[in-house]
Amino acid sequence: MLLGLEDIRRAKARVEGLVYVTPTMTSRTLGDELGFRLYLKAELFQKTGSFKARGVFNKLRSMDPEALSRGLVSLSAGNHAAALAYGAAVVGAMATIVMPATARPSKVEATRRYGGEVVQTEDDILEVCLALQRERNLTLVHPFDDLAVMAGQGTVGLEMLEQVGDVDWVIVPVGGGGLISGIAVAVKRQRPSAMVIGVEPEGADAMSRSLEQGAPAHLDKVSTIADGLAPPFAGDHTFRHVRSFVDDIVRVTDVEILDALRVLMERCKLAAEPSGAAGLAAVLSGKVSPPSASTVSVVISGGNIGLDLLKQLL
Amino acid sequence: MLLGLEDIRRAKARVEGLVYVTPTMTSRTLGDELGFRLYLKAELFQKTGSFKARGVFNKLRSMDPEALSRGLVSLSAGNHAAALAYGAAVVGAMATIVMPATARPSKVEATRRYGGEVVQTEDDILEVCLALQRERNLTLVHPFDDLAVMAGQGTVGLEMLEQVGDVDWVIVPVGGGGLISGIAVAVKRQRPSAMVIGVEPEGADAMSRSLEQGAPAHLDKVSTIADGLAPPFAGDHTFRHVRSFVDDIVRVTDVEILDALRVLMERCKLAAEPSGAAGLAAVLSGKVSPPSASTVSVVISGGNIGLDLLKQLL
Numbered sequence: 001m002l003l004g005l006e007d008i009r010r011a012k013a014r015v016e017g018l019v020y021v022t023p024t025m026t027s028r029t030l031g032d033e034l035g036f037r038l039y040l041k042a043e044l045f046q047k048t049g050s051f052k053a054r055g056v057f058n059k060l061r062s063m064d065p066e067a068l069s070r071g072l073v074s075l076s077a078g079n080h081a082a083a084l085a086y087g088a089a090v091v092g093a094m095a096t097i098v099m100p101a102t103a104r105p106s107k108v109e110a111t112r113r114y115g116g117e118v119v120q121t122e123d124d125i126l127e128v129c130l131a132l133q134r135e136r137n138l139t140l141v142h143p144f145d146d147l148a149v150m151a152g153q154g155t156v157g158l159e160m161l162e163q164v165g166d167v168d169w170v171i172v173p174v175g176g177g178g179l180i181s182g183i184a185v186a187v188k189r190q191r192p193s194a195m196v197i198g199v200e201p202e203g204a205d206a207m208s209r210s211l212e213q214g215a216p217a218h219l220d221k222v223s224t225i226a227d228g229l230a231p232p233f234a235g236d237h238t239f240r241h242v243r244s245f246v247d248d249i250v251r252v253t254d255v256e257i258l259d260a261l262r263v264l265m266e267r268c269k270l271a272a273e274p275s276g277a278a279g280l281a282a283v284l285s286g287k288v289s290p291p292s293a294s295t296v297s298v299v300i301s302g303g304n305i306g307l308d309l310l311k312q313l314l
Numbered sequence: 315m316l317l318g319l320e321d322i323r324r325a326k327a328r329v330e331g332l333v334y335v336t337p338t339m340t341s342r343t344l345g346d347e348l349g350f351r352l353y354l355k356a357e358l359f360q361k362t363g364s365f366k367a368r369g370v371f372n373k374l375r376s377m378d379p380e381a382l383s384r385g386l387v388s389l390s391a392g393n394h395a396a397a398l399a400y401g402a403a404v405v406g407a408m409a410t411i412v413m414p415a416t417a418r419p420s421k422v423e424a425t426r427r428y429g430g431e432v433v434q435t436e437d438d439i440l441e442v443c444l445a446l447q448r449e450r451n452l453t454l455v456h457p458f459d460d461l462a463v464m465a466g467q468g469t470v471g472l473e474m475l476e477q478v479g480d481v482d483w484v485i486v487p488v489g490g491g492g493l494i495s496g497i498a499v500a501v502k503r504q505r506p507s508a509m510v511i512g513v514e515p516e517g518a519d520a521m522s523r524s525l526e527q528g529a530p531a532h533l534d535k536v537s538t539i540a541d542g543l544a545p546p547f548a549g550d551h552t553f554r555h556v557r558s559f560v561d562d563i564v565r566v567t568d569v570e571i572l573d574a575l576r577v578l579m580e581r582c583k584l585a586a587e588p589s590g591a592a593g594l595a596a597v598l599s600g601k602v603s604p605p606s607a608s609t610v611s612v613v614i615s616g617g618n619i620g621l622d623l624l625k626q627l628l
Contacts, residue, residue, distance in 0.1 A: 023337045025359060044583045045339060106580075262621055269358045269585045269617035303583035307576055311628040314621050 002244060003147060005189040008154035008182060011058040015152060018057045018090065019047055022156075024163040024297070027268050034283065037295045039164050040268065043156060044276050044303030048114070050228070051156055051179055051301050052083035052143075058152030059141050060091050068093045073138040075099070075129040077227050078107030079275075079302050080143035085116025096138065098129040104227060106306030144176030145235025154182025160297055161187065167194055168294040173278040173301045174198035174207050174249060175229040177238030183299070184245035195290075198242065198249040199282040201226045201257065207242055208249045210234040225254040225313070228275030228302055250288055256281040258313055264300065265314070273305040274313070316558060317461060319503040322468035322496060325372040329466060332371045332404065333361055336470075338477040338611070341582050348597065351609045353478050354582060357470060358590050358617030362428070364542070365470055365493055365615050366397035366457075372466030373455050374405050382407045387452040389413070389443040391541050392421030393589075393616050394457035399430025410452065412443040418541060420620030458490030459549025468496025474611055475501065481508055482608040487592040487615045488512035488521050488563060489543040491552030497613070498559035509604075512556065512563040513596040515540045515571065521556055522563045524548040539568040539627070542589030542616055564602055570595040572627055578614065579628070587619040588627070 022045050031038035047053040060068065071094040074084050081097040088095035096117040099108060103120065111118050121128045133140050142149060156179065160167065170187050172180040177198075184196045200208055201224035209217035216239040219232040234242075242249070257274050260281035264270045279298040282288040290296045305313075336359050345352035361367040374382065385408040388398050395411040402409035410431040413422060417434065425432050435442045447454050456463060470493065474481065484501050486494040491512075498510045514522055515538035523531035530553040533546040548556075556563070571588050574595035578584045593612040596602040604610045619627075 028361075047342070049583065265585045265624070266619075266621050269363065271579045271583045271585045305580075307580050307628050310579070311625055314625040314628070 001147070002241060003151055003154065003182070003185045005185065007151040008158055008186045011151040012155045012158055014061040015054055015057040015155060019053050020045060021159055022046055024160065025268065030263070030267055035292045036290050039295070039297040040270070041156060041160050041297055041299045042270060043299055043301050044270060044272050048083045048086045049302055049304040050079040050083065051153055052079045053087060054155050055149035055152035055178060056083045056087035056141060059146060059148040060087050060093065062148045063139060067139045071096065071136065071138045072141050073129055073133050073136070074141045074143060075125040076143050077103050077230060079228050079304055081111040081116065081118070082107060082114055082304065084141055085111045085114035089115040096132060098125045098132065100125055104306060104309065107304060110304065144178030144231070145237050147237055150178045150181045150237060150241065152182065153179040154186045156299060157183035157186025161190055164295060164297050166295050167191065167297045169195045169197065169290040169296040171197050171199060171279040171282055171288055171296065171298040173229055173275055173299065174200045175275065176231045176235050177207050177242050178235070179299070179301060180246060181238045181241035184241060188245045195247045196245065197282070197288050198246055199278045200249055200251050201229050201278065202251045202253050204230040205251050206232060206234045207239070208251055210239045211243065211249060226257055226275040226278055228273065229278060250282050252278055252281040252285060252287060256285040260284050261313060270300060270303070272300050272303050276300045276302040315461070316555060317465055317468065317496065317499045319499065321465040322472055322500045325465040326469045326472055328375040329368055329371040329469060333367050334359060335473055336360055338474065339582065344577070344581055349606045350604050353609070353611040354584070355470060355474050355611055355613045356584065357613055357615050358584060358586050362396045362400045363616055363618040364393040364397065365467055366393045367401060368469050369463035369466035369492060370397045370401035370455060373460060373462040374401050374407065376462045377453060381453045385410065385450065385452045386455050387443055387447050387450070388455045388457060389439040390457050391417050391544060393542050393618055395425040395430060395432070396421060396428055396618065398455055399425045399428035403429040410446060412439045412446065414439055418620060418623065421618060424618065458492030458545070459551050461551055464492045464495045464551060464555065466496065467493040468500045470613060471497035471500025475504055478609060478611050480609050481505065481611045483509045483511065483604040483610040485511050485513060485593040485596055485602055485610065485612045487543055487589055487613065488514045489589065490545045490549050491521050491556050493613070493615060494560055495552045495555035498555060502559045509561045510559065511596070511602050512560055513592045514563055514565050515543050515592065516565045516567050518544040519565050520546060520548045521553070522565060524553045525557065525563060540571055540589040540592055542587065543592060564596050566592055566595040566599060566601060570599040574598050575627060584614060585617050586614050587616050590614045590616040
């Protein structure tokens with residue numbers, strides 16, 4: 001089953017007032033240097049610091065009260081964890097989130113600060129999560145491979161078209177593919193001429209490999225500075241949506257991501273995390289080259305980064 | 315002579331389309347911790363990276379074409395320099411800016427990139443500037459002590475009231491006093507009940523001393539990380555406006571400024587420069603304590619900082 005525009009519109013009504021309408025910024029001088037009109041959808045200003053709050057709220061507002069009262073469980077390296085902990089607290093539910101032992105301390109802390117129960121493990125986080133789900137009879141709120149979550153993320157695309165109606169190219173960071181799936185439905189169903197391009201780290205390219213092999217890929221290992229884009233597999237739902245609605249996925253290196261992070265900081269005054277800078281990295285590196293004078297909107301998907309790490313990366 | 319609300323409104327009409335209407339951001343969790351509704355007027359997203367573009371454009375659009383064609387001159391440690399260079403380029407004028415030998419290299423570069431002629435000197439920059447003005451028959455665009463410049467900066471206040479109509483406290487960084495003068499007129503003439511508070515670095519407190527001694531003060535030396543707040547004197551015009559319209563000026567330390575800079579970065583995802591963080595520093599340090607549940611708007615006045623320095627400061 002594929003999402004339709006109506007699913008995204010219903011999601012928008014459900015999450016209204018629970019999440020921010022984030023601003024779209026422009027950098028005239030940077031755009032002039034690149035040769036097109038550049039817009040940045042500043043989703044790093046979203047509640048909990050990333051777009052993830054949108055999908056979480058759409059999911060929680062779609063669940064029946066009995067399931068909510070039994071509690072929620074999920075797995076995440078960070079941004080979905082914080083968003084789920086926050087969303088659960090807002091609707092009065094309990095959330096348990098399984099995080100890898102290697103998760104960034106700042107993201108673990110944020111999740112706990114929002115009231116989530118964190119289980120850190122060196123074992124496979126999906127297996128630990130599913131075991132908890134069975135044992136405690138919880139509802140899984142998948143970080144990306146869930147139609148309600150994907151529809152919630154798609155509200156970024158609806159807002160973008162309201163803010164930049166004549167957009168020609170939409171550039172989106174890709175981890176598990178939930179964000180780009182929702183955005184692609186919202187954009188392609190309203191403006192079929194617009195190109196929708198995903199951006200993955202070279203060291204965590206599950207979606208690119210999925211497209212190449214024609215089925216959702218699993219990676220034996222991932223290696224990237226962009227921890228938010230590093231799930232080792234593509235989802236079934238997200239793979240189908242990407243195959244149906246997305247024009248291309250490109251890969252960027254960690255060096256390119258860090259260059260983009262620095263440009264966002266110095267030129268655009270935006271403190272993005274590496275994952276959030278991946279879309280701009282594709283544009284700055286020339287791996288995505290929109291034609292001259294076109295209108296390009298890049299999603300800056302999150303800004304959750306501890307100052308110690310940021311200091312190292314600058 | 316004191317500015318009136320009509321002067322600020324006329325300035326707004328003059329600069330429309332030349333400067334951005336900057337967003338007002340909110341940080342719910344930070345506000346909850348502080349006990350009031352916290353808004354941040356994100357003027358670091360202004361053209362050239364600080365509010366200075368507003369005053370420059372109002373001045374240039376108020377000048378007669380003959381004076382514009384003879385050229386402009388000014389003195390600045392950085393943000394006014396970049397704004398004047400940019401503004402002059404937009405209206406087709408030449409600008410010469412005298413900068414101290416100690417000006418931050420990133421700010422000198424930005425000024426040159428926008429097309430300004432930079433004269434760096436170890437002598438008194440005001441004297442060098444006035445000598446150039448006479449010698450070349452140029453028009454001085456003072457960085458703060460000029461009614462047209464002050465009225466332009468006041469458009470920040472008009473926008474703020476449109477964005478946060480029920481504001482109770484307005485907190486503004488103070489260097490020479492141009493920004494707070496304009497904002498105070500805009501706010502007090504529309505909402506007399508609102509408190510307008512200025513914030514100076516302890517090591518560059520010319521306006522506080524001016525209020526204490528009842529006349530514009532000159533400092534023998536200044537010492538602060540907030541280079542944008544470090545002019546060694548208050549203006550005549552700005553002193554009169556601050557005395558008439560501003561409720562209080564408080565002093566913050568460099569340590570408090572840097573704490574606020576880090577909070578803006580980590581919690582609010584805003585890459586501010588030290589000067590831009592001074593207003594928040596006053597709130598976080600408790601030097602300004604709005605009553606519980608009040609509505610507080612803090613101006614984040616600029617974001618021009620080189621990455622090398624930022625890396626050191628984090």
